[in-house]
Amino acid sequence: MTVESRAAKHEYHLDTASHLGRKQVSYLEELLDARTTAYLDEIGIEAGQRCLELGAGGGSITRWLAERTGPTGTVVSVDLDVDYVTAEPGVDVHRHDINDGLPVAGPFDLIHARLLLMHLPRRVEILRTLVDALAPGGWLVIGDFSDRPRRVLSAPTPADERVFDRVQHVAHTFLAREVGVSMTWAHEVDQHMADAGLTDISGQEYSRTVAGGTTGCLLHRNYVLQLHERLISGGITEDELARYRTLMLEPRFRAWFYQFVCTWGRKPRKARRRR
Numbered sequence: 001m002t003v004e005s006r007a008a009k010h011e012y013h014l015d016t017a018s019h020l021g022r023k024q025v026s027y028l029e030e031l032l033d034a035r036t037t038a039y040l041d042e043i044g045i046e047a048g049q050r051c052l053e054l055g056a057g058g059g060s061i062t063r064w065l066a067e068r069t070g071p072t073g074t075v076v077s078v079d080l081d082v083d084y085v086t087a088e089p090g091v092d093v094h095r096h097d098i099n100d101g102l103p104v105a106g107p108f109d110l111i112h113a114r115l116l117l118m119h120l121p122r123r124v125e126i127l128r129t130l131v132d133a134l135a136p137g138g139w140l141v142i143g144d145f146s147d148r149p150r151r152v153l154s155a156p157t158p159a160d161e162r163v164f165d166r167v168q169h170v171a172h173t174f175l176a177r178e179v180g181v182s183m184t185w186a187h188e189v190d191q192h193m194a195d196a197g198l199t200d201i202s203g204q205e206y207s208r209t210v211a212g213g214t215t216g217c218l219l220h221r222n223y224v225l226q227l228h229e230r231l232i233s234g235g236i237t238e239d240e241l242a243r244y245r246t247l248m249l250e251p252r253f254r255a256w257f258y259q260f261v262c263t264w265g266r267k268p269r270k271a272r273r274r275r
């Protein structure tokens with residue numbers, strides 16, 4: 001089943017429905033799915049459970065959850081663009097803006113959102129809504145990139161290293177401010193979960209080194225292609241962007257990728273008072 005309830009306007013600054021957006025979410029799946037499914041396995045996803053997957057992107061985690069919860073469970077899969085999420089038995093797909101609230105009522109045994117809330121200015125309010133929608137004993141799992149500096153390990157020239165740092169800096173200061181992205185949120189989730197009354201809160205950080213031409217650098221390149229105009233308005237020159245795009249294909253370039261922080265917490269089986 002696919003349900004359409006798209007709001008007239010939304011704040012997301014990338015476009016999953018576009019060709020570049022599709023590539024972006026497939027890079028994310030390659031980089032992060034093994035980690036995410038390991039975290040979900042640690043929590044324990046079982047047949048018959050009802051799950052909510054927010055910002056489903058390419059849909060790989062929706063499909064993984066459907067396999068784990070089937071044939072008696074349900075996955076409600078939500079995104080602004082659901083072209084890549086297939087409605088199959090046990091999967092309800094909703095084209096929906098989460099700023100408008102949940103498309104269907106809880107309770108859910110698991111709510112998962114990867115690389116979504118860092119993009120949404122109303123993230124704290126939305127987290128509270130998600131906590132309310134959890135079943136007693138249900139888990140909320142939030143994963144986002146953090147602001148740890150992306151250290152260059154090797155680059156063909158010192159000028160290349162400076163170009164990389166400059167584009168990254170503008171993207172994570174000027175651009176983040178412009179579009180409301182938070183690079184500090186990933187490390188704030190733990191406290192917000194505690195404030196909302198969740199227990200058994202735990203987190204893990206993950207990062208890796210990436211080289212030009214491999215998935216992590218192709219993702220960096222994809223972001224600047226999608227955000228070209230905004231980066232120009234932030235003061236980056238056309239020449240710098242051209243060099244950056246070439247550098248992301250250059251095997252001699254190596255750097256630490258983003259730090260991915262995943263935090264999970266559980267709703268108590270008995271209701272507790274919020275702080």
Ligand SMILES: C[S@@+](CC[C@H](N)C(=O)[O-])C[C@H]1O[C@@H](n2cnc3c(N)ncnc32)[C@H](O)[C@@H]1O
Nearest residue numbers: 012016028055056057079080097098099114115
């Ligand atoms: C960075 S992508 C991450 C996709 C996927 N979760 C992953 O990690 O591979 C963010 C996704 O959230 C969706 N999204 C952004 N704002 C949204 C909103 N307000 N409501 C629902 N989905 C939204 C986008 O369309 C996009 O597919």
